[in-house]
Amino acid sequence: MKKITVILITLSFMLMLHTPLSPFQYAISASVKPTTQTTHYQGTKRKKEVKVTNYHDNGNRKSLIVTKYAKDGKTKTSMTTTNYNKEGQKTKQSKTTYHNNGKKKNTTVTVYKDHKVIKGATRDIKKYNTNGQLTSTTYQRYNGKKWVKDSQRGKMVEVQAILKKKYNKKNLGIYVYDLKNGFNANINGDKVFHTASTGKLPIMMYTQKLINEKKIDPNKKYEYTNKINTAPLHTYMKGGAGILQNKKKGTKYSIATILNWVAKYSGNQETNFLSHYVANDMDEDFIQYTESILGHKWTWLRASAKDNTLLLKEIYKNGGQLIKDMSNTIFDNQRLPKYLPNKVRVAHKTGDVFQLKHDCGIVYTKNPYIICVMTDKSNYETISQISKDVYQIMK
Numbered sequence: 001m002k003k004i005t006v007i008l009i010t011l012s013f014m015l016m017l018h019t020p021l022s023p024f025q026y027a028i029s030a031s032v033k034p035t036t037q038t039t040h041y042q043g044t045k046r047k048k049e050v051k052v053t054n055y056h057d058n059g060n061r062k063s064l065i066v067t068k069y070a071k072d073g074k075t076k077t078s079m080t081t082t083n084y085n086k087e088g089q090k091t092k093q094s095k096t097t098y099h100n101n102g103k104k105k106n107t108t109v110t111v112y113k114d115h116k117v118i119k120g121a122t123r124d125i126k127k128y129n130t131n132g133q134l135t136s137t138t139y140q141r142y143n144g145k146k147w148v149k150d151s152q153r154g155k156m157v158e159v160q161a162i163l164k165k166k167y168n169k170k171n172l173g174i175y176v177y178d179l180k181n182g183f184n185a186n187i188n189g190d191k192v193f194h195t196a197s198t199g200k201l202p203i204m205m206y207t208q209k210l211i212n213e214k215k216i217d218p219n220k221k222y223e224y225t226n227k228i229n230t231a232p233l234h235t236y237m238k239g240g241a242g243i244l245q246n247k248k249k250g251t252k253y254s255i256a257t258i259l260n261w262v263a264k265y266s267g268n269q270e271t272n273f274l275s276h277y278v279a280n281d282m283d284e285d286f287i288q289y290t291e292s293i294l295g296h297k298w299t300w301l302r303a304s305a306k307d308n309t310l311l312l313k314e315i316y317k318n319g320g321q322l323i324k325d326m327s328n329t330i331f332d333n334q335r336l337p338k339y340l341p342n343k344v345r346v347a348h349k350t351g352d353v354f355q356l357k358h359d360c361g362i363v364y365t366k367n368p369y370i371i372c373v374m375t376d377k378s379n380y381e382t383i384s385q386i387s388k389d390v391y392q393i394m395k
Helices: 002-016 023-031 151-166 196-212 255-265 268-277 284-294 305-318 321-326 380-394
Strands: 036-041 047-055 061-069 076-084 090-098 104-111 122-128 134-142 147-149 172-178 184-187 192-194 221-223 252-254 302-304 346-353 356-363 369-376
Touching: 134 151, 151 172, 151 184, 151 380, 172 305, 172 380, 184 305, 192 356, 196 255, 196 268, 196 284, 196 305, 196 321, 196 346, 196 356, 252 255, 255 268, 255 321, 284 305, 302 305, 305 321, 305 346, 305 356, 305 369, 321 346, 321 356, 356 380, 369 380
Parallel strands: none
Antiparallel strands: 036 047, 047 061, 061 076, 076 090, 090 104, 104 122, 122 134, 134 147, 172 184, 172 369, 192 302, 221 252, 346 356, 356 369
16 A cells, blocks of 8 residues: 555656656656654553664665653653664664653664674763763673673774864875774875875885795895886986985895885885885786785875875784884984884884875884874974874873
8 A cells, every 4th residue: 555655646746747657767666665653652642662664775674763752751761773784684773761851871882793793793882961961981892702891992983083173184194003903093094195205115015025935035135236227117216315325336235234224214226226126126026916905006106094004004914124124213203203102112104205294104002003194285293293192092
């Protein structure tokens, strides 16, 4: 009967517009389920419970909202909203209880894992006073047996809140990633910038990978010649950052030494040296590896804060001497490390070109995290303040 009503309404509307109803429109209008509402009463005209169901376009339930009332039939005592995917499986449930004055009392949001309360499911519990003001928030996860406190996820929620409050600007790209739990927070995390010298992260990462796999000998020496600058693409300028350009041509240096100089001095010639001798002028093997980490096509000197975070995540996993090299640079008194305690190690890579200033690094707290800040027309101090604010939460 409901389907017939929908069809008649649609037909009437189409006739008013003098537009014929196509067979396709007829079929769609006949199959869409309307929102349904069921009300249960306690006594005469006093509501006890109201259920509202919404549907996906395939007819499966989309959400179920259940509101319960006190004995007066007017005062809400609780409201529970359960969300479902198009297959009809639970994805999330939010339950709110109320004080007698109608203000929120508690809110519990459960996000299901594989549509069930199993290991990996999360739950947020918020409590409010009688004025409706938030008094506490508890973050939990299900460990397979019971709900336990999830402080790290709570910290990342706080990070997201402070980033949004203080640094939600179009000229900033910020990404923070919890290396232990995989939680993240970001502002414009996918915004693509000119990488400046953070664009050296891929070759640094690739070099350490080949050292780990014993495909190159870090102590083997190669000659410093102009050949390192002759690749058709992917070469940095001969001058600028670094110390290799001041050395005598024909001198030989080990891969370990050059990798150290890239990390320590952000050397341009040093980067070209590794690109030439380690990556064969950034050949297909290098590109495929880099793209496997990024999950998309790699473009030289173009990256987002999220891209650089993914590269640093791989560098963290690879470990080795590179981490130590990146933790001992001439840039350790500025940007990310500036306001952090001296005992906290920061393995980072800076970048500067034109009005762009960046710093992306691994911060070794009890639960290590990655922070990448990329800026356009900003300054070092902004990067330092962002790092300080994030550390105060994540430490």
